[in-house]
Amino acid sequence: MRVLVTGGAGYIGNYIIEELLQNGHDVRVLDSMLFGDDALEPFFDHERLEIREGDIRHIEDLSYALEDMEAVVHMAGIVGDPACDVNEQATQSVNIEATKALVETCKLHDIDRLVFASTCSVYGASELMELNEGSYLNPLSLYAESKIESEEIILHATNEKFADANDLTPTILRLGTLFGWSRRMRFDLVVNLLTAKAVLEGDIPVYGGEQYRPLVHAQDAARAFVAVLEAPREKVDQQIFNVGDNDLNYQIKEVGRIVEENVPDAEVRFVEHKEDERTYRVSFDKINYILGWEAEKDIADGVGEIKAWMDQEDITEYGKDAFRNSEYPYI
Template sequence: MRVLVTGGAGYIGNYIVEELLDNGHDVRVLDSFLFGDDALAPFRNHDRFEASEGDIRHIEDLSYAMEDRDAVIHMAGIVGDPACGVNEQATQAVNVEATKTLVEVCKLHDIERLVFASTCSVYGASELMELNEGSFLNPLSLYAESKIESEDIIFHQTHGEFTDSDITATHLRLGTIFGWSRRMRFDLVVNLLTAKAVLEGDIPVYGGDQYRPLVHVADAANAFVTVLEAPKEKVDHQIFNVGDNDLNYQIKKVGKIVEDQVPDAEVRFVEHKEDERTYRVSFDKINYILDWEAERTIEDGVEEIKTWMEEEDITEYEQDVFRNSNYPYM
């Protein structure tokens, strides 16, 4: 297929680009390059790859990028609770209003497939044992709210008696991502705790009882490619949680895993916690319908980050480029 990946230079996006190219697809990236384009360096000379700098809020950028494409994987957006809180108007424009425009441009260009990056944060806080794709949504942040709005926009504009669209649309609700990427992030729990352990010998765990569903960045990318390549009847207007039932961990357990992987570092529990989210998620649907399973463990992620930090002599994890919330979103 000829695929457009919005946000293809991002934390997950560059992995998606790599796997699409490996699988024989023709890939175009549309990205604002707010965090640079170094993550795309390995693909610049590939004969089936091209990159375009642009803003998903601009219809002309979207239209140009979708020319001659068959499918769109929509990753671009302001990602994470802190980043979305920097400028609420920008979050609404980038994460919601741009989605409306994107779907309309998809229709104009006869796009066949649209895969949207959503989040398990839409579940918010729940005492249920495991949440599935049909569970009640309880967003606790603007980020989660914006993803729910975009999910609704995409399905309403591509399905039902009031639309003439033939777009096969699929939403992927991602667990909390971890692991090394060419566009590295240290504002994710596993990555941040690993960085603190390596550089400071300190693993601060706030609260600790709250649950998170975790998934490695490369596995998350693979889920997008799997959905894109799946038979349409299996994924048309479907929602899939992306993660692993065995990676529903309490944060205190995550801290202990990091401690075990990084010699001389110790967990330190802090009673106060600002993030009230806690949820355990079922990934049975994507396992059974698409025969998809995550392959990497938290231990794998911690080890690769630790090795990369040592090899590249990373001595600072709070640099702007490593944290989504450190950038002014206009």
Template sequence: MRWVPITGDGTSIREAIARIDRIDGRGVVVLDDRDRLVGSATHERLRAALFDGATPNAPVSSILDEPTGSTAEAASAPVLEDGRTVDGILKEVTNGNERTTGSNAEAVETVLVVGGAGYVGSVLCRRLLEDGFAVRVLDPLMYGNGGIAALEGRDRFALHHGDARSVGDVLEAIEGVDAIVHLGGIVGDPATALEPRKTLEYNLHSTQLLASICKYHGLNRFLFASTCSVYGRTDGAGRCTEDDALNPVSLYARAKIQSERVLRELADDRFAPTILRMATVYGYSPRMRFDLVGNVLPAKAHEEGVVPVFGGDQYRPNVHVEDVARAYQACLTAPFEDVAGETFNVGSNEQNYRIDELATVVADAFPDADIEYHDDRTDERSYRVEFEKLRSRLDFEPTRTIRDHCLELRAAFEAGAFADVTATRYSNCATLESAPTYEETDAVLEGGEPPVLEKRDESAPLEAEIGERRSGGTR
């Protein structure tokens, strides 16, 4: 019988019993925000607690047993929503056999972009197609298909509407590809904080599943999208290199660190993932976002005539989404030995800005807007990053600047390109808040038909309805 995974201590005894009953499970295992086992409670233990006087709304964490025996073994590996561990699934998929040799690491012709309909993915897909690659996308389209609607029907492009948590979807998507770019997951501190358990599933457990299956199928080129947020909060004395200590201040960053660790543990002489820690991304994308500081400040300057600054002395590195896509291209086309097993910060030293410096650049591009300072700090992250390794190893230099971007956005605003920058579709957090419940998405994963999304015209991809969504993380 299966155990039900729970993250955090907010789940009530009543809810835990209901979830166990839905799958005829054995009990619950509770994980902390670092995916470590806190304890467990069997179905009988929960009901006995109610009989002994516990209230149904009491947190399940108040009656946990210490992790021992079979419970500890069951929860020692990441647990997916259906109660199976990644290791157990891999045994099913591979039948215990050794992985195949795989394709030549140098011959990349077909690329699978997981999360390819997202903010970075929709830009990357276009660049790859322009450069002659065949592109396949695995994406649950939880933000709609506006980012890639114009690509459907093109030669060398294919969309797999699916979920990276699903073994079947992953196996179907990877067949015949030469490289994987893994952009999938829930992105951003506010979005990942909404439902920590969901974040762990999409940002950590599905990453292990995807990478493990790729390893067993001999797919050598595996690029993973991490973040410079892993550096978190520093003393500001210098720029963080790829070898410096990490100091995460959010679940988003911690999940990325754990994913990096999982990939390094999987690495060997035939599977050596490349990790790209991206600076804070800004810039136009067919799946536009106005919940990123480099995009939201110009939007507020145009819409409200103010550039709000909270705190202001926090440092943050910045990089244009087109340059991020170029960095992935550079890693895909570089000699395998130059990128295998490497970690690269993606950005430029020149674009390490304090928030108040960033606001000044924005205000200069929107002369009718005033900078509005607020003493309260809403984001404790502060870090500068060193990007020399990517420059020296792959001769990579970003080509776009914040000022260029602000002037482009100003022209777009004045041309009426964005009717409402506060619309739900432009925010990861707002979209997730209106996403289907687990019960609804489980029905899809268990065999229901995915929703059909209307194909959109390239002339107005950002105005597409989000429509129905399937569970899963992208971006």
């Protein structure tokens, strides 16, 4: 399959590129390179990879990138609550308007499949035991709202039939809270940040701690995107899948304890904090049952690999702009 990956130089994107190439697909990347292209360096000379720098908001960049492609994995966007709050107009443009343009351009280019990266944060705050893909959505942030609107754009627009275009098969993946080492490293994610603080400061500050989060390793998330692309059309057409593992629904205080267990001489410190109201436990039965996909890495794996990387590369600072999505100007 010939696959375009928007945002392919990102935290999950580079893992998707690696998985697609390993599975024999031809890959093209469209990325603004806001965070650079270092995450793609291991694949620069790969004969089945083409890298294009461009902006998903520019129709000419989209159209050019979609030429001769069969499928799209749409990762590009402003990711995370703090980053989306930096510039609300930019979030509207990048996360919503660009999605509209992408869908229409996919139709013009007879793209067969579109897989969209959404988030489990669309569930917001819920007292239900486990939320599934049909549960009520309760977004508590601009980021979550932008993902819901994009989901609706994709599913509504691709439901329409066009006589002169192939039917576009869309699939929505709602990702759990990500963690783990990546070639484009992020320390604005809870497991990664607590690990960095534990390694460098011996301190693991847990704010609140009672709130639940569904977690998933970035590499496992990448495998889910490829699994959808390679699945029979009838299994994934117009479908929404939560991406994570039932055993990785953790309270933040439990995450802190796991980090403590895996970083010698670091201690958890609990801080009373009520600012973040999000709490949700999510069911991942659907993706496991329909696609046979399941997570392979747990939190301890993520903590261990981050610690090993920090030690090997002599990482002494986790607050650098390059490690945080919210520190870049989105214009």
